[in-house]
Amino acid sequence: MDDFLKYLTFPYLWEGAVIAVQLLVGALAGGILIGFFLALASTSKHWFIRVPVKVYIYLLRGTPVLLQLILLYNVLPEFGLRFSPFTSALLALMINETAFCAEIIRGGIMATDRDQSMAAQAFGYSRTKEMIHVVIPQALRAILPTMGNETVGLLKSTSLASVVGVNELTMRGQAIVSQNFLFIPVLVASGGIYLILSTLLAGGQWWLEKFYNLDERARRARARLAKLPPEADVMAMQLPKQRWDTQTAAPVLEVDQLCVEYAGKAVLKSLSLTVRRGEVVVLLGRSGSGKSTLLKSILALTPRSSGTIQTEGHFMGSDENGRPLAARHLPANRAKSGIGIVFQHFALFDHLTALENVMSILLRVQGVQPEIARAKAMRALKMVGLQDFAASLPHELSGGQKQRVGIARALAAEPQILLFDEPTSALDPELVREVNQTMRSLAQTGITMIISTHDIAFAAGVADRVVFLQNGALIEEGPPSILQNPQTPAFASFMEHEKITEAQHANA
Incomplete structure (x- = not known):
């Protein structure tokens, strides 16, 4: 137990955890941003936009991320592009995430009621305003649970970066074990750090789901409405004051x-x-x-x-x-x-x-x-x-x-x-x-x-x-x-x- 607690609080391992989190944040941010546009492209009515994107997603989802990581690390130098192991791993993880995030986001967008999109268009919403104010806020409720699982999975996938020399948490744990042969306390401590990080991610997911929960939105709305001054609702509307003569009206x-x-x-x-x-x-x-x-x-x-x-x-x-x-x-x-x-x-x-x-x-x-x-x-x-x-x-x-x-x-x-x-x-x-x-x-x-x-x-x-x-x-x-x-x-x-x-x- 003493060895376990020692390595659970060992700064060297936590420095590796920070590198893993950096890979996670960078890959997830890039995956969500690029994946959003891929999701829109995959639902395009134009086949020449839709088909290449679907092929791209199919290839990335169908091959192991480890294979993609090794290929990227070894292929880029052939074209004169030389990156550090960290940058290569970040690019590989981000590219892989674009495919999975695209499908998650596409599912959320497709889950939005089409009648509401038609209503937004009828009222004069631009496509951008429709997406920001109507589609995305509702799609998030469908996206968040799956995206939370994807984030935890990506955290664990950062351990694959060790194969190209990224000195993250898993590689540091292996380095310690190779010196002192204390397999159980070191590896269990590494697993404990992953669990702590996963728990923080789960807490963030829970907070976001609660924030976008409809009942919670209603509660916040009632609280805001209760604070409004009573004179805030006296504005008159400009409607016709009388019936027109419909036989002679223009x-x-x-x-x-x-x-x-x-x-x-x-x-x-x-x-x-x-x-x-x-x-x-x-x-x-x-x-x-x-x-x-x-x-x-x-x-x-x-x-x-x-x-x-x-x-x-x-x-x-x-x-x-x-x-x-x-x-x-x-x-x-x-x-x-x-x-x-x-x-x-x-x-x-x-x-x-x-x-x-x-x-x-x-x-x-x-x-x-x-x-x-x-x-x-x-x-x-x-x-x-x-x-x-x-x-x-x-x-x-x-x-x-x-x-x-x-x-x-x-x-x-x-x-x-x-x-x-x-x-x-x-x-x-x-x-x-x-x-x-x-x-x-x-x-x-x-x-x-x-x-x-x-x-x-x-x-x-x-x-x-x-x-x-x-x-x-x-x-x-x-x-x-x-x-x-x-x-x-x-x-x-x-x-x-x-x-x-x-x-x-x-x-x-």
């Missing part, structure tokens, strides 16, 4: 001969639609009729084959000649459109509280000061009756509450046009009423709304105009009275089917 949205194709199949066929200021337009049609595609096309979230979309002279996703904008120009194009959207499956950012979700567009897209953004967000939450849930995370809310937060998020940005993509179809029947009531209240403010829904009764009560789509074409449009008196056989058949379905649900 057009705010013009869709002209819009065509959209997926895999060679026409989804929208030369569709044209004009929406006037303050008008509430309800889109009806069976699933697959093109309602959601139309709404996403308005925000340039889907590529179009031809046609133009403009809001008060601002062309969406294209120039005035219909030529598509480059991807790098789309975020600014969407941000300037004055269009908000509420998604079918809520698309709230899971790592943000209700208040932070509502503030997100104001902060990340519009560049509003945090105090003003918070005040506007609280006002929007009050409008939908959720001011008492400001510090709640999405997983703590009911479906109806989530959708109302989604409405508040869109409202806080003060849009000119508000799109609703099947806002109640993902809700339980008892929660539909509260969301419908919120939309009815909004309709009375005079904000322009385009609503995709299957709820005929709601459409009859809120719409200024009803538009019926079938197979990507606009079949019939008119005032709500056409719900009782369809003018086309296709719309009449649809209404009859909906009445039968509603009767079946009522009798169920």
Whole structure:
């Protein structure tokens, strides 16, 4: 025991441990940094970027790190590159880590809800802001446990550096044993030092996982909210003060001969639609009729084959000649459109509280000061009756509450046009009423709304105009009275089917 304690505290061994930690930190930092870009490249839609990266990862994951270390140490001098044993070992370990870190990071990115990425794009987030503020914070929860295991494994792999002459912990232990032949106390002490370092790494992993834990985030958010002065939530929002005369109001949205194709199949066929200021337009049609595609096309979230979309002279996703904008120009194009959207499956950012979700567009897209953004967000939450849930995370809310937060998020940005993509179809029947009531209240403010829904009764009560789509074409449009008196056989058949379905649900 005395020999064990002697070598456990032996400075010579701890100096070797410091070298091992230096290798660990350098290799891990380089592996994560390069691995992040490799992860992005491995998910690229361009095969000439994706395939070479996947081959690189396959080769490095499939060969032993010791073999890579020896090859690098002996091959580089052949090209006139001579490094110290430490630098050679660091490079070899880092190159090996890039492959493993790339796969870990790719898994975390792929685990992020795609609806949230689409929401960020719709609101005008740039690709960089989407990655920093939406994808990475959520991906970290999936990445951290695996990355923690990888870090501990890398710590042990630093012992391989001894084969190229790096005087790290394992090599120093072997040097001592070769002199005094005290195998057990020296090697067990070396193992004890590795365990101490591994324990510190595990503690760091535990702290990071706790920090990014959703419940812990909610606790911190409630503590921050409790410290805010009560006057911080009095900012008014600029919404229309009265209903417009939708018969004479100027057009705010013009869709002209819009065509959209997926895999060679026409989804929208030369569709044209004009929406006037303050008008509430309800889109009806069976699933697959093109309602959601139309709404996403308005925000340039889907590529179009031809046609133009403009809001008060601002062309969406294209120039005035219909030529598509480059991807790098789309975020600014969407941000300037004055269009908000509420998604079918809520698309709230899971790592943000209700208040932070509502503030997100104001902060990340519009560049509003945090105090003003918070005040506007609280006002929007009050409008939908959720001011008492400001510090709640999405997983703590009911479906109806989530959708109302989604409405508040869109409202806080003060849009000119508000799109609703099947806002109640993902809700339980008892929660539909509260969301419908919120939309009815909004309709009375005079904000322009385009609503995709299957709820005929709601459409009859809120719409200024009803538009019926079938197979990507606009079949019939008119005032709500056409719900009782369809003018086309296709719309009449649809209404009859909906009445039968509603009767079946009522009798169920």
